[in-house]
Amino acid sequence: MPSYIIDRDYRLLYFDPVTKLRFPKVTAGEVCYRVFNKTENPCRGCRCFQYDSEKKTRYYNRNVEREVLTSFTPLSGAKENEAWLVTLEEYVPDTDMEDENPEAFSDSESVDEVDLLTGLYRYRTFARRAISMLRKNPLDQWAMMAVDIRHFKLFNLQFGDDAGDQILSQIGTYLNSIQQQKNGNCEVGYWGEDDFYLVLPDDDGLIRQIETGIIRLIEKYDRQNSFPPCIGVYHLTEHASFRSLCDRAQLAASAAKQRVRDRIVYFEESMIKDLEHRHELGNAIRKGLKNREFVVFMQPKCNLNTGKIVGMEALARWKKVDGAIVPPGDFIPYMEETGLITDLDVYMWEEVCRELRSVMDDEKEMLLPVSVNVSIADVYALDVPEVFRTLAERYGVPPKYLEVEITESIYARDTERINDMVHQLRKDGVTVLMDDFGSGYSSLNMLKDISVDILKIDMNFLAMNGENEHRGIDILRSVIQLADKMQIAVIAEGVETREQIELLRKMGCVYGQGYYYYRPMPMRELRKLIAQKENIDICGIPNRKNHIGWREGI
Ligand code: C2E
Ligand code: CA
Numbered sequence: 001m002p003s004y005i006i007d008r009d010y011r012l013l014y015f016d017p018v019t020k021l022r023f024p025k026v027t028a029g030e031v032c033y034r035v036f037n038k039t040e041n042p043c044r045g046c047r048c049f050q051y052d053s054e055k056k057t058r059y060y061n062r063n064v065e066r067e068v069l070t071s072f073t074p075l076s077g078a079k080e081n082e083a084w085l086v087t088l089e090e091y092v093p094d095t096d097m098e099d100e101n102p103e104a105f106s107d108s109e110s111v112d113e114v115d116l117l118t119g120l121y122r123y124r125t126f127a128r129r130a131i132s133m134l135r136k137n138p139l140d141q142w143a144m145m146a147v148d149i150r151h152f153k154l155f156n157l158q159f160g161d162d163a164g165d166q167i168l169s170q171i172g173t174y175l176n177s178i179q180q181q182k183n184g185n186c187e188v189g190y191w192g193e194d195d196f197y198l199v200l201p202d203d204d205g206l207i208r209q210i211e212t213g214i215i216r217l218i219e220k221y222d223r224q225n226s227f228p229p230c231i232g233v234y235h236l237t238e239h240a241s242f243r244s245l246c247d248r249a250q251l252a253a254s255a256a257k258q259r260v261r262d263r264i265v266y267f268e269e270s271m272i273k274d275l276e277h278r279h280e281l282g283n284a285i286r287k288g289l290k291n292r293e294f295v296v297f298m299q300p301k302c303n304l305n306t307g308k309i310v311g312m313e314a315l316a317r318w319k320k321v322d323g324a325i326v327p328p329g330d331f332i333p334y335m336e337e338t339g340l341i342t343d344l345d346v347y348m349w350e351e352v353c354r355e356l357r358s359v360m361d362d363e364k365e366m367l368l369p370v371s372v373n374v375s376i377a378d379v380y381a382l383d384v385p386e387v388f389r390t391l392a393e394r395y396g397v398p399p400k401y402l403e404v405e406i407t408e409s410i411y412a413r414d415t416e417r418i419n420d421m422v423h424q425l426r427k428d429g430v431t432v433l434m435d436d437f438g439s440g441y442s443s444l445n446m447l448k449d450i451s452v453d454i455l456k457i458d459m460n461f462l463a464m465n466g467e468n469e470h471r472g473i474d475i476l477r478s479v480i481q482l483a484d485k486m487q488i489a490v491i492a493e494g495v496e497t498r499e500q501i502e503l504l505r506k507m508g509c510v511y512g513q514g515y516y517y518y519r520p521m522p523m524r525e526l527r528k529l530i531a532q533k534e535n536i537d538i539c540g541i542p543n544r545k546n547h548i549g550w551r552e553g554i
């Protein structure tokens with residue numbers, strides 16, 4: 001068992017022969033973490049100077065590449081605890097130790113499990129310490145707090161794994177400082193990924209302070225606050241087990257993730273019901289995907305001057321076994337949160353290519369471009385241009401009949417990545433539309449930085465301006481003028497009335513999609529419609545690429 005003595009600066013004062021044997025490069029005066037753990041900083045969460053009794057800590061040691069138990073003993077006789085005896089011992093998991101029931105632990109349990117990255121306690125130690133703290137005070141003064149960073153996986157993709165590790169480590173340091181400030185009235189734990197837990201006094205001010213502290217750390221990477229901490233709080237009452245306290249706080253944190261603002265949510269019993277509902281929905285969706293219960297509905301896009309159809313948008317519907325049709329609002333949000341949306345989207349894109357092929361094979365009908373929706377999860381999970389290339393080839397569909405709709409908010413999230421994708425799609429001959437333009441706040445500004453073929457403006461955007469409709473109309477007019485200058489075509493969506501059409505035409509907008517013309521319809525109906533030549537206009541929507549005088553980057 002290697003043993004050595006270090007001083008307050010982590011310098012090795014003495015090491016035994018076993019240490020020399022295991023770590024041949026060890027020299028007196030060197031700092032321990034460099035020799036024993038190959039790091040340039042003290043091991044995160046080193047408890048060396050915090051204990052005055054023999055206590056073991058479990059670390060992953062990078063030098064020997066396995067977990068070790070480290071114990072620190074202050075040397076009596078040394079002035080003011082100026083020297084510590086450290087012993088390393090190989091960690092051998094024992095089956096009892098893996099027992100998930102920390103309540104069974106006695107306070108004298110001598111192994112602390114610390115996470116090296118964050119310096120925080122792992123679940124078992126956190127639970128043991130928290131339980132012992134809770135026993136000292138009435139239960140109802142306490143809260144369990146779960147912290148979850150929204151879209152943390154995306155943060156890693158966007159800024160890299162190293163930045164992800166750095167932010168977790170900084171949050172760890174920050175929470176450790178809170179624990180120290182609270183002086184025995186707070187315990188902090190880390191369960192991996194972006195899951196942090198705290199047991200602390202149920203004090204609104206303290207909880208908000210922690211939220212602000214974490215936001216400040218993340219702001220250094222992302223000023224737009226796209227990755228906010230989502231906080232779930234459970235005011236402690238009698239409970240079945242310690243884990244159930246954590247689960248309740250976690251459930252509240254999941255609810256916080258759905259919020260646009262005020263992301264501190266207290267647990268409510270109804271959340272358990274919601275969870276059950278989501279679980280059932282998830283199972284039903286997975287089964288539905290397997291059984292091909294999702295179908296393509298098409299909504300025509302029209303020329304506002306002639307009313308003729310210039311293209312279509314494919315929209316998903318879930319046709320249940322009993323024939324009921326479920327609208328996207330009931331399943332898309334769940335699928336987006338869980339990543340299942342990518343399965344649906346690839347399925348939809350393929351169904352559209354299959355339909356286009358079938359229309360091409362059936363000479364009665366004329367081919368019109370069809371747009372499909374691309375979700376943010378697709379951008380990270382797939383090589384989207386490659387998928388479209390493959391599908392176009394497999395079904396022999398000329399890419400100019402394929403259009404993709406990407407919502408404005410996605411552009412704002414990761415402009416560089418999206419721009420690369422859009423560039424490639426357009427190079428391959430696929431038309432790119434920016435969907436829901438005007439719904440965000442950075443819209444006009446954004447137009448300079450991106451290159452798309454067509455802008456889709458939602459008429460709801462006028463309703464959003466409410467009493468201030470004139471202002472909405474002014475903005476709409478300037479968007480149409482700006483797009484015209486940049487030679488980007490504009491299509492208005494959600495067109496419901498004759499008045500809206502007149503207004504749009506006066507402003508110079510030529511295309512529209514909405515209930516005034518057609519509602520989304522099943523494929524069979526659409527095909528009947530486009531089989532009649534007088535209903536369609538095969539010129540489609542001229543876009544930037546085929547516009548005369550089009551110049552890149554205007
Ligand atoms: P979106 O892409 O903005 O699609 C337009 C939505 O507006 C459609 O709703 C359409 O039915 C609706 N709409 C069209 N005309 C009018 C109108 O005149 N008035 C009103 N009030 N609404 C109109 P839908 O089909 O319910 O789809 C909702 C959203 O779900 C879509 O919004 C899109 O974001 C998403 N979605 C639908 N299918 C898919 C899909 O296959 N993949 C992905 N990723 N998202 C999809
Ligand atoms: Ca769309």
Ligand code: CA
Pocket residue numbers: 435436456458493
């Ligand atoms: Ca839209």
